[in-house]
Amino acid sequence: DVKVTQSSRYLVKRTGEKVFLECVQDMDHENMFWYRQDPGLGLRLIYFSYDVKMKEKGDIPEGYSVSREKKERFSLILESASTNQTSMYLCASSFQGNQPQHFGDGTRLSIL
Amino acid sequence: AQSVTQPDIHITVSEGASLELRCNYSYGATPYLFWYVQSPGQGLQLLLKYFSGDTLVQGIKGFEAEFKRSQSSFNLRKPSVHWSDAAEYFCAVRLTGGFKTIFGAGTRLFVKA
Numbered sequence: 001d002v003k004v005t006q007s008s009r010y011l012v013k014r015t016g017e018k019v020f021l022e023c024v025q026d027m028d029h030e031n032m033f034w035y036r037q038d039p040g041l042g043l044r045l046i047y048f049s050y051d052v053k054m055k056e057k058g059d060i061p062e063g064y065s066v067s068r069e070k071k072e073r074f075s076l077i078l079e080s081a082s083t084n085q086t087s088m089y090l091c092a093s094s095f096q097g098n099q100p101q102h103f104g105d106g107t108r109l110s111i112l
Numbered sequence: 113a114q115s116v117t118q119p120d121i122h123i124t125v126s127e128g129a130s131l132e133l134r135c136n137y138s139y140g141a142t143p144y145l146f147w148y149v150q151s152p153g154q155g156l157q158l159l160l161k162y163f164s165g166d167t168l169v170q171g172i173k174g175f176e177a178e179f180k181r182s183q184s185s186f187n188l189r190k191p192s193v194h195w196s197d198a199a200e201y202f203c204a205v206r207l208t209g210g211f212k213t214i215f216g217a218g219t220r221l222f223v224k225a
Contacts, residue, residue, distance in 0.1 A: 004155070031211060040121070042202065042217040043156075050211055058212075090155055098144045098163055098206065101213060103155035 003027070004104035006091050012110045019078040021107050023091030030096045032074035034058075034066060037088040037106070049074055050096070081111045114139045116205050118216035125193050126224050133188040133219050135203030144206040145186045146213070147177055151199045159201075162186065173197070198223045 007022035025032065031050050035043040035058075045058030047066040055066050063085060067075045074093075078085055088108050092101035115138045125131050137143065144163050148156040160171025167179040177188045186203060203216040 009153075035215075040217055042116075043215040045212065048211055056211070092156075098208070100146055100158045100161050101156075103148075103157070105153070105155045 004091055004093055004102050006089075006104040006107050008107050009105065010108050010110075012112060013078075013081050014112055015080075015082055017078075017081045019081050019109070019111075021076040021078075021089055021091075021109070023074045023076070023093075023104060024072050025074075025093040025102070026072065027093065027095075027102070028071065029093035029102075030071075031094045031101075032068065033092040033094075033101060034064075034074065034076045035090045035092065036060070036085075037090055043090065046076065083111050085109065086111045114143075114205065114207060114214055116203055116214050116216040118201075118203055118219045120219045121217070122220040122222065124222040124224060127195050128192050131188075131190045131193045131197070131221070133201050133203075133221070135186045135188065135216060137184050137186065137203075137205045137214075139184075139205060139207065141208060142181065143208060145177075145179060146204040146206070147171065147175070147186070147188045148202045148204060148215075149173075149199050150202065150218075156202060159188070193221075193223055195223045195225070197221060 003026045033048040034046040049055045049068040065077045091104045094101045117136045147159040200218045200220045206213040
């Protein structure tokens with residue numbers, strides 16, 4: 001079974017802090033994704049990566065950056081956390097082509 | 113622009129009753145179609161997928177979905193709901209030749225005894 005592991009289930013940070021969310025997958029997937037999930041809005045794509053050191057902006061990249069130094073790891077960075085970034089963050093990965101995405105359990109991030 | 117619509121924000125069904133969750137998409141060609149389920153505090157789990165061929169696809173946990181090209185729909189069904197099916201369900205569309213998957217806003221299913 002594919003395993004996508006997010007480093008924290010719950011995280012509480014203060015405004016202005018630099019926040020790192022880590023995601024690791026064990027299936028040698030080329031593609032990795034970061035989403036945020038808010039009630040009534042479904043999942044919105046923040047960034048994705050289709051190869052090591054490659055990244056593409058999604059629909060809501062403002063205030064975020066990402067890093068993919070190794071194939072199995074994809075990090076989401078909040079450069080200066082703000083209260084409107086309080087949300088559930090989901091990481092996903094997939095093979096190339098038409099294969100479905102596999103999701104981690106999510107990180108519920110609160111910015112105070 | 114491409115979009116996915118799940119018209120029902122929430123649905124309540126009695127245990128043992130049948131279930132249908134609606135999904136419509138807007139896209140010029142036939143996309144890849146998925147249904148995911150999310151239990152509270154968990155990530156999304158793939159229930160089933162449609163790429164091509166037979167328009168009725170079977171998934172895990174007794175779910176099935178039917179692709180109707182003329183209606184741009186991909187509705188999820190289950191003949192007899194169990195209490196453990198209470199969760200949020202997401203329809204998703206992946207554009208052919210692309211990386212991006214578009215998710216609907218979700219339908220929360222409540223199951224009453």
